Amino acid sequence: MSAVGRSVRRLEDPRLLRGAGRFVDDVDRPGQVWMRVVRSSSAHGRLLGVDADAARELPGVRAVLTAADLQPVPRIPVRLGPFDEPLDDFLQPVLAAGAVRYVGEPVAVVVADDPYVAEDAAELVVAELEPLPVVLDAARAVADDAPALHGAGNEVTTLVRAYGDVDDAFQRAAHVIEVEVDVGRHTAVPLETRGLVADYDATLDRLVLWGATKVPHFNRGALARMLGMDERSIAIRSCDAGGGFGVRGELYPEDFLVAFLARRLARPVKWIEDRAEHLVATNHSRQQRRRLAGAFAQEGELLGLRETLWHDNGAYVRTHGVVVPELTLSMLPGPYRVAAYAGRAHVALTNKTPCGTYRGPGRYEATFARERLLDAAAAELHLDRVALRRRNLLEAADLPHHRALPVLGHDVEIDVGDFPSLLDTTLERAGFEAWRREAREQRAAGRSVGVGLAWFLEKSGGGGFERARVDVDVRGRVRVAGGGTSLGQGIETALAQIAADELGVEVPDVDVVLGDTELVSSGVGSWASRSTIFSGGAVRLAARATGELARRVAGELLEAAAEDVALRDGAAVVAGSPQHRVPLGEIAAACDPANAARRGDDPGLGAARTYVDAPMTYPYGVHLAQVEVDGETGGVRVLRYFIGYEVGRAINPALVEGQLVGGAAQGLGGALMEEFRYDAEGQPQCTSFMDYLVPSAAEVPPIGTAIAQDAPSPGNPLGVKGAGEGGVDGAGAAIASAVEDALGISGAISALPITPERVRALAAAAPAGSLPVSAGR
């Protein structure tokens, strides 16, 4: 039976359930020393000097490093385009030089024999600062009289993305609806913080790094350039990773510093971020304010969209460049037929932690804005919210659908789909009409219960390549070494399923090693929901080539034609003659170097292949929510939640469901709880889990899913579309829609997260008696 398409058990589980995974803090090297980062305690100031004398004198301290020790101070390079924007003036130095621009910015690093001593010593380092005025709001930051963070100002760029005749659309409109919306500042909060271990062999000038999980090959190349090393002298070994979600594994200042110090001290150096650091040092995301206008015809047809947004990128541009605001613009029209669109994004820097991507970058934000607009239009035009969306969804005749909006270097080209049928399926499977009825009854009974929905368009893969090598050993075990990295998503299992089918073995017979630059010479990494497409594509090719070799060699061993040999149950079998079989391990043994050379082959039963150039594919889906609002406490309880998602083809449906449900939980956090707040001086107010609130089992309801496989991607042979981000994309919008329905106040919800304070303010402003206090559950 084919492994692909089945919810087979995960290969990753046995080691993780035994506590036998290897996370970066589980890696220790003989003679290692520990790094601790001294961080700015001020949001903006001229850095006059760093006094590290007391720290240097503390017993056990090996070194203290400041920008003065690094001349010139390297800056963190941009990994993702658009590359036509000049960004160099805004890149982050690995240690602050001349000025500090956010609380948490690395000012110095201390290295000591023991992590406790390193932390003691870091406390003794004093940065001499002359305070400068702060700017904390993106729209304020781009004003002429705002305090400037950089010599080049605060506005990194203004991105303009447009197609069609927007002016004409608005002139023809019977209704123009406008909303102003804010999305708060969130971050991914993987449960494992970041970390890195570097071991250096001075004799060979060879550096080995553990813990850089996501884009190891990019990080290797960037570090080689920054350190002035030969890329081939650096090896990166991925570890198990406690969640990624976009923020982990990018090249951060600490990654350079650990590698640099290992080389300078000729000792292994270890750095493990603590949670308080993580919340100010690891990429933030999401924070945007925007004004969005929709031009609608009399009956609700969406004619055009026009938006201006202010993207708050924090104090610097990091590896993601300006891709998040670009994605926000390019994904704004979403799953709808929109004849004309014009968007403008002011990319602003503020005295806050720098930003990058977080699961569903640009989609969470754009979906919130667009779906808020559609709810506002439905109310204004007296149309049903579902019907308004159905009227405007792309239909079969519209596909493929091109938009002159760039996403990672290519225009949006929505490849395939059946949007209306996914809507029907999802509403029916969830029982949405019953949710609605129940909400009406509850409201009549005095409780604030409401339902909401949000449609979204997702993107997946697109561009680049991935390599894989498949080998069978003499025991018949299969090893897959591939690009892409394991971040908890179950990619090892999915790749094993693909390889198992090609080679006629069972999934547990396959071992998967990912993210090791020694085993796979080049790769692009795990981001943008691309790994199943690209790594899966490469594994399929490599396993297929391995299978062809196995059949050819087995044919020689069995004196049969290769085309008469099939692979099944771990062996090569002659068609019509099942007693003529040879196990894969014996075929591998016959591929020893001498015999292989006599046949003109490379040694071993295996093959390496590269999969390249799958076009971007566009999954899509709809989120449904039912919530109850407590007008007195301002609390929002999510009663029911359901996601319909078109994934093309599910290699492992349980993994897809896990991605959707887990993503939704993160999205609910962003919708209701999570927000980085700052005081007027730019001091972060959320530096622990007591202030940055992530959902627990008490807040997340059961989440149902309908996983559709009706529209396989035509652009890759597996037909797959990414599954990693659709769970988060629509969550903010769907919850907002449901809360507004519960409150019965159109236009009430314009900002995420919908905190108790915001709900109470709405309740206070509502007419007396219109907002009942919940009886509780």
Added chain:
Amino acid sequence: MSDVHLISLVVNGTRHEVAVEPRRTLADVLRHDLGYTGTHVGCEHGICGACTVLLDGEPCRSCLIFGVQADDTAVETVEGLAQEGKLNPLQEAFTEHHALQCGFCTPGFLMLATALLRENPAPSDDEIREAMASNICRCTGYQSILEAVRAAADAAGEAHRE
């Protein structure tokens, strides 16, 4: 720092003696002094629960306990759950119900659930949810964890009746 104390503790049935500074956390003692790296540290301030171990049978945050406080105690960690190389029924239920993704929080949830099911072998769904709400998972959305604990409780109940 030369203020070092010799402590003695039993971890998963094995006695260890270790010299620790007073400020060294139990999590660091377990992980870095004794090599029980299955216990994970996610926040170091007692919220996330990834470091949950059982201390004399009670679930505790090993990041909030000093090693010296664990002197003369019995500690159970995730490494002690599998018996004779086989996953125990709770661990089996976790993999069966897809109750882990990255696996970083998993040891903490396993120990928390172990304590719950010992104290209350037949918990209601609400009791399971309330107990599991002590820890944070950022990958799964929790439902599969609750289902796994439910399944483990039900299976143990059936085995008991038989």
